[in-house]
Amino acid sequence: xxxxxRLLRTDPSGARxxxxxxxxxxxxxxxxxxxxxxxxxxxxxPDQVRASGxxxxxxxxxxxxxxxxxxxxxxxxxxxxxMAWDGSLLTDSGGFQVFSLPKHxxxxxxxxxxxxxxxxxxxxxxxxxxxIQRALGADIAMVLDECLPYPxxxxxxxxxxxxxxxxxxxxxxxxxxxxxxxxxIVQGSTFEDLRRRSAEQIVALGFDGxxxxxxxxxxxxxxxxxxxxxxxxxxxxxxxxxxxGVGLPQDILASVERxxxxxxxxxxxxxxxxxxxxxxxxxxxxxHRNYRRDGYPVxxxxxxxxxxxxxxxxxxHLFAADEILxxxxxxxxxxxxxxxxxxxxxxxxxxxxFAAEKEAILGEIL
Amino acid sequence: xxxxxRLLRTDPSGARxxxxxxxxxxxxxxxxxxxxxxxxxxxxxPDQVRASGxxxxxxxxxxxxxxxxxxxxxxxxxxxxxMAWDGSLLTDSGGFQVFSLPKHxxxxxxxxxxxxxxxxxxxxxxxxxxxIQRALGADIAMVLDECLPYPxxxxxxxxxxxxxxxxxxxxxxxxxxxxxxxxxIVQGSTFEDLRRRSAEQIVALGFDGxxxxxxxxxxxxxxxxxxxxxxxxxxxxxxxxxxxGVGLPQDILASVERxxxxxxxxxxxxxxxxxxxxxxxxxxxxxHRNYRRDGYPVxxxxxxxxxxxxxxxxxxHLFAADEILxxxxxxxxxxxxxxxxxxxxxxxxxxxxFAAEKEAILGEIL
Numbered sequence: 061x062x063x064x065x066r067l068l069r070t071d072p073s074g075a076r077x078x079x080x081x082x083x084x085x086x087x088x089x090x091x092x093x094x095x096x097x098x099x100x101x102x103x104x105x106p107d108q109v110r111a112s113g114x115x116x117x118x119x120x121x122x123x124x125x126x127x128x129x130x131x132x133x134x135x136x137x138x139x140x141x142x143m144a145w146d147g148s149l150l151t152d153s154g155g156f157q158v159f160s161l162p163k164h165x166x167x168x169x170x171x172x173x174x175x176x177x178x179x180x181x182x183x184x185x186x187x188x189x190x191x192i193q194r195a196l197g198a199d200i201a202m203v204l205d206e207c208l209p210y211p212x213x214x215x216x217x218x219x220x221x222x223x224x225x226x227x228x229x230x231x232x233x234x235x236x237x238x239x240x241x242x243x244x245i246v247q248g249s250t251f252e253d254l255r256r257r258s259a260e261q262i263v264a265l266g267f268d269g270x271x272x273x274x275x276x277x278x279x280x281x282x283x284x285x286x287x288x289x290x291x292x293x294x295x296x297x298x299x300x301x302x303x304x305g306v307g308l309p310q311d312i313l314a315s316v317e318r319x320x321x322x323x324x325x326x327x328x329x330x331x332x333x334x335x336x337x338x339x340x341x342x343x344x345x346x347x348h349r350n351y352r353r354d355g356y357p358v359x360x361x362x363x364x365x366x367x368x369x370x371x372x373x374x375x376x377h378l379f380a381a382d383e384i385l386x387x388x389x390x391x392x393x394x395x396x397x398x399x400x401x402x403x404x405x406x407x408x409x410x411x412x413x414f415a416a417e418k419e420a421i422l423g424e425i426l
Numbered sequence: 427x428x429x430x431x432r433l434l435r436t437d438p439s440g441a442r443x444x445x446x447x448x449x450x451x452x453x454x455x456x457x458x459x460x461x462x463x464x465x466x467x468x469x470x471x472p473d474q475v476r477a478s479g480x481x482x483x484x485x486x487x488x489x490x491x492x493x494x495x496x497x498x499x500x501x502x503x504x505x506x507x508x509m510a511w512d513g514s515l516l517t518d519s520g521g522f523q524v525f526s527l528p529k530h531x532x533x534x535x536x537x538x539x540x541x542x543x544x545x546x547x548x549x550x551x552x553x554x555x556x557x558i559q560r561a562l563g564a565d566i567a568m569v570l571d572e573c574l575p576y577p578x579x580x581x582x583x584x585x586x587x588x589x590x591x592x593x594x595x596x597x598x599x600x601x602x603x604x605x606x607x608x609x610x611i612v613q614g615s616t617f618e619d620l621r622r623r624s625a626e627q628i629v630a631l632g633f634d635g636x637x638x639x640x641x642x643x644x645x646x647x648x649x650x651x652x653x654x655x656x657x658x659x660x661x662x663x664x665x666x667x668x669x670x671g672v673g674l675p676q677d678i679l680a681s682v683e684r685x686x687x688x689x690x691x692x693x694x695x696x697x698x699x700x701x702x703x704x705x706x707x708x709x710x711x712x713x714h715r716n717y718r719r720d721g722y723p724v725x726x727x728x729x730x731x732x733x734x735x736x737x738x739x740x741x742x743h744l745f746a747a748d749e750i751l752x753x754x755x756x757x758x759x760x761x762x763x764x765x766x767x768x769x770x771x772x773x774x775x776x777x778x779x780f781a782a783e784k785e786a787i788l789g790e791i792l
Contacts, residue, residue, distance in 0.1 A: 098747040
């Protein structure tokens, strides 16, 4: 198996610089992937996503399975063409969303859930997930894993990683698309020995890259650091490492320092639509009355279209008037903020001074 | 008073070709103005509005008065700068919205309405409307007129046009911005003699251009034709004629034939957000299941970004998934449809064959 990651440099801190070589072009790492849940990065045109600096985005298999369906997307030429995205695409397995449903049933075969009203229940198996991701034509597919609630009793987590290993073996066996990479996922909840054991199992199966799952929602930065510290050393250093669903800028900085190469998160886009904007001086709530008469751009140091063109007062007004354009402009800004953050991180690693840059960024935003 | 309209040609049908010379550039007529109610053409960036072919848009004085307030916009450099629109702007008087409020009181001084909750009632006078539009920095301002309900008893309409004439005289007296044009408005409800009398009164006052008010909502194409036929011959032929709040493509065609030069309407943008798209074969409801698997663009003959890039199936999917991007793409298309309609109309008048082109367009869409 060719290694898609070209590792360029490892910083004294542990941070890694590399390039992920994908069919549609190289992706510099560490990389942040904007989330295009339903085949659209919410509120933005593909050109606007590209202009943020993103070259790799994530789409959600579960959402696309329900609407419009992966078979339709395949018939229309695949997801890239359907959404007119000429960059690279990573799709998740769909499992995370199914396990989040109030009604789902875990079987050895897969996870059963009720789909759209009136439809029969669907069993999302490792094989079905791979077939869907193949139909979508993702550049990187993810294996189906069992996603655990947080917190999770040790006994359940211990049994779960065994099932996850079996599912990932089936995922790998089912995967037959030579143009698509397949990443494994390490689970193990909050238990160091289970995280290590899961990593060993998954690495033994052999994947193009490795993800760490189960740390995305609400566990806090300390646990995130611990899980990454337990897991990353168990992964082959030459392979890409992806921390799923993370996170805030401080989470990304802490994880890069611990050897993570890839991130995705809804935070920049979701916060934007709610009026929370990332700036070089921390987050601002644009609807706050402080910004009603503010003639400055959202972030003086930002080069995005929003900051080059509009004032905080205008964005405040658009949110007050409930104008869609407010959500568009805020999303343009937040995505560019995240890409600029990654550019700074990569430049710092290139220069061998990641630790200092991390402190500088934290000093700006916290 | 310099005439801002350069009349280039009058077609045998009665249709007129011209150019409106404004501070920010020439605007070819007949022209359709997209509506940017609150200082934003809903869902679009200024660049996207410009790309539709629009060079003159309308903004609503009433909405901007309430939020964010005209004084703030003036302090921030005027409405063009506030919304980053480098084309031309026409503002209405604010009267139409106030007269549409369930609670308003008409006095000789002006019209009284309750503003935002907790604020004292505001009296929109002719002088206040002019002052607001000056603060906004519109290229074309409109006088305050009395807007009547439809239908309206003759007696009330007769009294109303007298008050409208007094208000327009006050508007003109209050207007002192040499960089801003001021248009008068003819009222008179559905009564031929009142329309004629109103036109005589308003023309006697002398304005840079003349609008026909009170035909925008739900009166039907036949009445629209009659009102325009009564009124247009009473207006000085060398001055621009603006039919406010109109309309569907067939309304525009009928009105151009009767000598109208300018239009504005929320239809293309509002319909777009609701999933109704204009095409060379009539309107389509993109949410209809017919389009679920449709791999063609919205309109094969259209050159807009949406039609050049995406399929009907993708737009159907975006609306089904309630994605903001669906509204953005639909708005891009509908605005371009309207601008292409105006381009065809202008080219046909230039070639002296408007009547034939009108029939051709009606044959396509009806």
